[in-house]
Amino acid sequence: MESPTLSDPTITTRRAYVELFLISFVALFLELACIRWFGATVAFLTFFTNLVLMACFLGLSVGLLAASSPRDYSRLTLPVGLVAALLAQWLLSAHRTGSGIMVEVGGRGSPQQIYFGTEYLARDPFAWVIPIEVLAGGFFVLIAIMFIGIGQVMGRRFNAIPQRVAAYSTDIAGSLVGIAGFALASRFETTPLLWFAVASGVFIALLCKRSILQIGSLIGLLYIAAISAFGPGNEARTFWSPYYKVEYSSDARLIETNNIGHQQMVDVETTGRAYWLPHLLNRAGGGDAFKDVLIIGAGSGNDVASALQFGAEQIDAVEIDPTLQRLGQQHHPNRPYQDPRVTVHLTDGRGFLRTTDKKYDLIIYALVDSLVLHSGYSSLRLESFLFTDQAMRDIQARLKPGGVFAAYNYYRQGWVVGRIDLMIDAAFGAPPVVFSLPPQDEIRPDASQSNHITFLMAGNGTTPAIEQARERFANDQVLDTSLDPETGVADGVFAPRTRAPNDALRPASVITEGISRVPTDSWPFLYLKDPSIPNLNLRGMAIVGILSIALLLGFAPIKRGRPDIQMFFLGAGFMLLETKGVVHMALLFGSTWAVNSIVFGAILVMVLLANLWVIRMKPTRQWPFYVALVLALLANVVVPLETYLALPDVLRVVVSCTVVFLPVFFAGIIFASAFRDRARPDLALGANVAGVVVGGLSENLSLALGFNNLIWVAVGFYVLSALFARVRLTPLPS
Secondary structure, three states: OOOOOOOOOOOOHHHHHHHHHHHHHHHHHHHHHHHHHHHHHOHHHHHOOOHHHHHHHHHHHHHHHOOOOOOOHHHHHHHHHHHHHHHHHHHHHHHHHOOOEEEEOOOOOOOOEOOOOHHHOOOOOOOEEEEHHHHHHHHHHHHHHHHHHHHHHHHHHHHOOOOHHHHHHHHHHHHHHHHHHHHHHHHOOOOHHHHHHHHHHHHHHHOOOOOHHHHHHHHHHHHHHHHHHHOOOOOOEEEEOOOOEEEEEOOOOEEEEOOEEEEEOOOHHHHOHHHHHHHHHHHHOOOOOOOEEEEEOOOOOHHHHHHHHOOOOEEEEEOOOHHHHHHHHHHOOOOHHHOOOEEEEOOOHHHHHHHOOOOEEEEEEEOOOOOOEOOOOOOOEOOHHHOOHHHHHHHHHOEEEEEEEEEEEOOEEHHHHHHHHHHHHHHHOOOOEEEEEOOOOEEOOOOEEOOOEEEEEEEOOOOHHHHHHHHHHHOOEEEEOOEOOOOOOEOOEEEEHHHOOOOOEOOOEEOOOOOOOOOOOOOOOOOEOOOOOOHHHHHHHHHHHHHHHHHHHHHOOHHHOOOOHHHHHHHHHHHHHHHHHHHHHHHHHOOOHHHHHHHHHHHHHHHHHHHHHHHHHOOOEOHHHHHHHHHHHHHHHHOOHHHHHHOOHHHHHHHHHHHHHHHHHHHHHHHHHHHHOOOOHHHHHHHHHHHHHHHHHHHHHHHHHOOOOHHHHHHHHHHHHHHOOOOEOOOOOO
């Protein structure tokens, strides 16, 4: 028996509303679950911005277009989902065991963009090499096919409801509940077992016929999810924070995030000499102990423990991930988070800098590389807004006179170190003192820094320790950090280079020639060498485009209806509005998962309000709303993102939300009024979702243009939509 089609009289209107709400819930909840799970299991997929998201949208689009097809594609959802999950789990297992498989990512030596995790890839010449493009293409197809059945069920329920705007409102309401549901799942750090049990359970309940294959696939999918949730039975414990899959090995006190080594808790009183460096330099220069300390990226607590060891009186420890901080609180050998001098702030570092009025003697960027994208909607990383020209000025403003800023990490490429050097120089009025471990005399833009940890330290104004360090180093002295044999503690003194131990530290000279662009709040891409779209991204865009066409031709009955060009460009523009909203709010209120959920929810609420406007006001002309939409978008272009940061708190919230969400409201009115009068809602919505895929691909242009200029692309999409729209609409009879 096939699933009901357009002409099936057994679907009552009431039942269609209920099932449309439920399938819309499944679509959003499962989409967010797939973005989280596949990104955490196969980290290479995050190298292609929006890949999983676009696969979900494409599948929904093809399914909507195939709503009138006699074939039942819903029977493929669970079996294909199981195949995708098995492939992901197999690749993870192969990565862990080093079983002769190598994922080839081009340009590792001198990359256009740094892809975190590639330094851990196997380089066995006898390994079976899988190009990353093949891997990405395979998962794109599997995930898209998984969502085709969901889209087909959605399209058939749309076709069974005569009131188009009411149906669309039901779809939005279900989507809102899906977002809220996954937000709650993230808040309580639930596991993939719950995610996939909820989504697949609701989906299979909606099917008219359940085969043995589907039920078996459901069981298999939940088994894979259980393995992900609780680990494969090794020594490590597995947690799912709102950002990462976190694995903790108690023997080594090692924390992995998304299968990449991230942090290790150490006893800083005996083995944490690298964490002492800012304090030792300060001591050697005759400075008093840092009293008020801010640590951004406090993680499991090594830097906190070091600051306590050197006499800090009050420490604000900022960490975005609650799981990492909790592991440090429970397991760190020095117990830094139990000290009453420490106050924990579970929030975004840039957001904390902008909202605190306190000033500090020392601010530390402690290994702030997130290894994860901010969301599935953009190229932002969690730490992107910490490394911009404006962020360095925020740091300088929060330091006391004579205070010190220190940043350290394995920055991987010399041009990354050079950029940070230039930003610090511009914000503080002098270049930082730079150390490299192991020592090197100079850091050139084209030199790999993968095996070097680099420390950059700058003083706010006349900082005695920094000024004396410059003078001593200019006189061929070095910083002696060797341990006192009696106390076991390093005193930190300057010594002549000829009489100092071999492991004494000397500064490195940072060569910044040829580095012409530093990150800004509009172009926050520290790890992208030049303002351009990297070759890997271009190949990814081509793969998505080709495979999308192939899936459309293979599954959707294209010949049964004309392409809805207006709805297509409305979808493309709307995707960029979502991207703009995510980026804008991440800058203003922090790059946290909660902000993401609030933004997506607020956008859907604005769409619901637009639907209510269309239902009540019954507009017959679209051009006034196109004009209002374009004017609202141009306001986003004219006013730079950083302008909103200078506004008072309440006014900043009101103005920024108006700027972000008003275009969404006008776009929603245009869509709802057009959708209301479409004879084939499945084809109209399918074209709209296909446009979303194009908008997702267009997000890559932000790498070259910056996020502020990306709005011009959205304006172009909406202008094209207007050109293909009828100026005056005649509503269909009820």
